[in-house]
Structure formats: C-alpha cells, structure tokens
Amino acid sequence: MISKILKTTEFSVFLILVGLCIVVGLINPAFFSISTVFDTLRASIVYFIMAFGLLPIVIAGGVDISFVAIAAVTAYATHKLLSGQGYQGGVTLYFVIACALGVLMGLLNGFLVNRFKLIIFNVSLATYTMWYGFNLFFMGATQDFNLPKDTVGYYGNFILKANDPNVGETGLHVSILYAIFIGLFVWWFLRYTTIGRGVYAIGGNRSVAIRSGFKVNRIMLIVFGLMGLLAAVAGVTQAFLSRNFNPVIFINEPLDVLAAVILGGAAITGGRGTVVGTVLGVLLIQVIRRALIMAGIPVEWQRLVVGLILILFTSLPALNERRLRRMGHVTEITTEAQ
C-alpha cells in the first residue's frame, strides 16, 4: 500500500512542493509563517475550484479553456442583473443565479460536442471567444466596484484568525470551505459513482466505454454542466474576494489552470488524473509565485524563473519515462490505475 503511494505522480509532486518550501524557508525564514499559509490558500481558492471543474474533462480526454469565460460572464452578468434591480442583499442570490447560468453555459459546450461530434478544445475555443466578447459588448466593458451593501462584510468573513508576528492579524477566508467541499465532492464523484468511473473509461478508450454500456453523451453533458457550475462559483467568489466585478477576469489564465491540472499528474491524453494531484498542482504554482518574492528574486526576473521551473518540472517526468522505457519497464497505464 505505502510503496504504491510512493510511486505515484502525486507523491513526486508532493516531494517537489515540500522541497521547494524548505529551500525558500532556508533563504528566508519568514516564509514559514501562518500568514504565508493563509495567503497562499486564499490565492489558490478560485484556482482550486476551476481546476476541480476542469479535471473531469481532462480525464475524459478533452481540453477545455472556456471555463474562465464562463466564470467571467456568469459573475459579471449576475451582478449587472441584480444591481440593475437595486439589489442590496447578501451573496447567496449571486451564487444561485450565477450557478444556474454556469450550468447552462457548460451544457451548451457539452451539447455542441455531443450533437455535432466536435473536438472539445475547438468548441471551447469558440465559446471562450464568444463569451468574453458577449460580456464586453452586451454587459459592459468596465470594472464595477459598487457592491450591494450586505455583501461588503463577506470580504472579511474569516473562519480562522491568527496573529502573525510579521503582518499582524490575518485570517483564512470562509470560501476555502467551498473549495474543500467541492474537492471532496469531485473526489467522491470520480471514484465512487458509475458516472465518475465512466469518465475514466471514456478517457481511457472511448469506443470501449461505449461498448461497455456507458452512456457517453450523458456523462459528457454532466461533466460539462459540473464544469460550468464550478466556474460560476469561482467567478463569483473571485469577485467578492477582490471586491470588484471584472468583465475580463481570468482571460489570460486558462492555460495556467490547465498546467496546474497536468502538473498534478492528469494525462493530457485522458484516462488519468486525481483530485489530490490537482490540489498539489494548483498549490505548486501558487507556492512558486509566492516563493520567488520571499526568496528575494527581483520582480522583473520572476517570470523567467517560473518559466525555468516549469521547463524543469515538465522535463523531469518525460526524462524519467524515457529512462524506464529504455529499461523495458513501461507498461501501458490503464484506466484502472488510480
């Protein structure tokens, strides 16, 4: 059991993450502080949620980039709708409306893919462009800082508070609970439901999945609906965390989220990927960003270092696989390997 865990991709990502933290901690001891933990988690929340939505699609063998557009449109359109009505209530209604829109938008992707036998990435590229254009033209092109009265307190709604010697009082925002709950749900969904197992089956071998009796179209619709739903949650959460509604939020970030999912061990060709790996992948990218600041690398050179680290992290597994193949140790990774 333990030796099995030690061999997983997730474990090597975990080791890299721990190693990175130790190195940065040695350079700058202030890195090991409660505020670093809280800040990293806070910055990761929306990426966790979006990555959890993307993960099942990747496992099913697709690549989607439209989830960022769904996040932007659902949040911004909901805000325009409610503020137009003079709404001054809390955040719940925001989440309800945005989630309904998100599910519909996710289902649109799924419908197009299923009905017209299209490649997921191509459809998502079209809807990505379309929804951002829709947002900017029909909804508005300016950032909106006017939040309803009752939602203002939400920003400081912490579940944990701590005193940090460096920055004073700091807290962990309540929305981390959403990320945890959603993560657990997706984990359960992928591992213990027939639909979830079907997702792995589709990614492993689509024709075999069809012949085994999985209702592929229905499964894909559910997966796309889930993606839209989670994108909407992420969009609204981000808006309230940053205290403004931005029509082009996340527009440059779909590939970063995808990179996090893939770094976490999901195969871009489908059939492989876990929630734990995704959590580690997202954390890795966030910790790298934070670590570079703490390690004292000048701001303008940070992106170069991130690039080098990404090149290193993507090369290592590839080199390792080549080494194993030369030794004749590589067996096809099947759908069941999880």
Next chain:
Amino acid sequence: MQSNPEKPTLLGRSQAARPLRFQIDRQTVLLLGVFVVLVVFFGVRSRTFLTSRSITSMAFQLPELGVLALAMIMTIISGGINLSVNATSNLAAVLAGLFLVRLLPHEATPDQATLYVVIALLLMLAIGVLTGIINGLLIGYIGVPPILATLATMTFFTGISTGITGGKTVTGFPDQVSVIGSKTLAGIPIPFVIFVIVTIIAYLLLFQTSFGFKIRMMGANPTAASFTGIDNKAIIMKVYIVSGVFAAVTGILVMSRTMSAAIEYGSTTYVLLAILISVLANITPGFGNVFNVFMAVLILQVLSTGFNTVLLGVSGSSFFKDFSWGVLMILIFVINYFLQGRKGQQE
C-alpha cells in the same frame, strides 16, 4: 472526432508530379462562401466598408495575426502545438529593439541606421531559430508533450523579455524601422506582401518538399512515420525552428507598425486567436490547406472591420468582433457536420 476524407489520398497526392497549385477542398469553398457573404453584407450595410481606405487599413492590420497563425499551423500539422509563438515574436522585437536603442550611435548617418536596422532584423530571425531549437529539444529529444513544453517556454521567453526590459516598453527606434509597417509596394501594403510571401513559403515547405511530406506523415501517424525511417526528432526540431522564424517575422511586423516593442503585446489572446484561425481553416495533425488559413484570417479581419463600421458610435463596438468570431466558428462547425453527411458517427 472528425473523419478526414483526404486520408487515403495522402500518399498518392504527394508521390504524384507535385503540381504547383493550391488544393481546393470543402473547407475552402465554405470559407470563400462565408467571405463573399460577409463582404456583400457589410458592403451593403456600410458606405465606408468597401472604400480603398478601409481595405488598405485591413491589409495593414491582418498580416500580424496571419503570419502568427502560419507559425502555429506548421506545428499543428506536425501533430504538436506551439503556445510560445507570441512570446517568441515579442522576445525578438524586444531584443532587436534594445539592440537599436542602445547600440545605434546618435550621430549615425541614414545609411548607417539602415545597416543597423538590417542587422536587427537578422537578429530577430536568429532569435526565432534559437527559440525553435529550445522547443525542439524539449519536445523532440526530451519528450515533453508539446502543449506543456511550449506553455513553459512561453513563460520563459516572456520572462526573458520582462527581465531585460524591467517590464517597460522599448521605444525610440530610427525611422527606417517603420518602412515595413507603413509603406506600400505598388499600392499594396508591405505587411500584406510579406504575409503572402510567408503563406507561399509555408505552402511550398509543406506540400512541395520531402520535409513537408515527412511533417504531414509524422502528424498523421508518428509511429508509422518512424517505422518508415523518418527521424521524428529531427523533423520536430526543424518544424519548431520554422515556427520560431515565422513568429519572429510577426515580431518584425508588430515592431515596425507600432514602432515599439512591448513584452505583453497580444498576450495569451493572440496565441488563442492563432489557434482559432487554425481550427477555422480545418488544420489537423497531418492535414491542412494553407490557402484556408489565408481565407480564415481574411474573414476574421472582415468581421472585425465590418462590425466596427456598422456599429460605429455604439459603445464597446470593437468587442462585438470577439462575439461574432465565436459564433461564426460554431456555425462553421455545424455546417461542416451537416456537409459531412453525418459520417463518423459512433453511436
């Protein structure tokens, strides 16, 4: 998955006498149809759309994205993808820009300045080659999946530009730089001439050389390609070098038109647009028609300029093009599906 009707003829066509012509396929007809419909629609709706001024301005704008898309399709046909194209073009522009600003003496004669500009342009092409080598090493020789490798190098190349410039836009070039981006040749804007030349080069490379045949072979089936004795690694290396050089040409066009070199010019949006053009042109691993790329770029520009003139005065009118691009793409997918006669259905 789309079934591809050209598959059986791949070998036959290339072994034939290689006639020097653009292949016309269904997508070409479809794109031509869409193009004509759009031009007529905007021509009727707007008085300014079909004026020589508006056509000239379109011919100045579209080559940047067109050449970038050509850089993208080379890799897609080979079975990969190159997300670092825009980072490459910006890196080339930034380094060449710094070369000009820092090293060109202030009291230089026009001839000297021209010489420096020519050296700067060659430097940009060399940077294109270098970035291609890095991508080729990662993808071909180390075996990193193309999407991950080029995502990493995209960050890395942008990182180099950011680090060297400190995030600032490079400006203050000699006037000779603007020649490419603002002058015309026999009435045709020079960027457009360059776009046409690069399109023809891409076509010749892909369809008139054994290198191109190997690229398509490898894209269609890498395992089969390697069994026929093709050195996949070397081909991948060359493909990404060509892609890098095309990206550097985009850098030249951007730098010359804007007279500046910005690290974030175009950002991720340009990369995704280049992929969007490839998808619109129905470029798939192993298969593709360069003329379709040309048509796809024209159509995007017509939609952009067309809606700008029709919606003149409406707030945020320039954003409507993005919406229309997405809708058009979905429409073309759907039309294609019905034209294909629902072949390739699995259930």
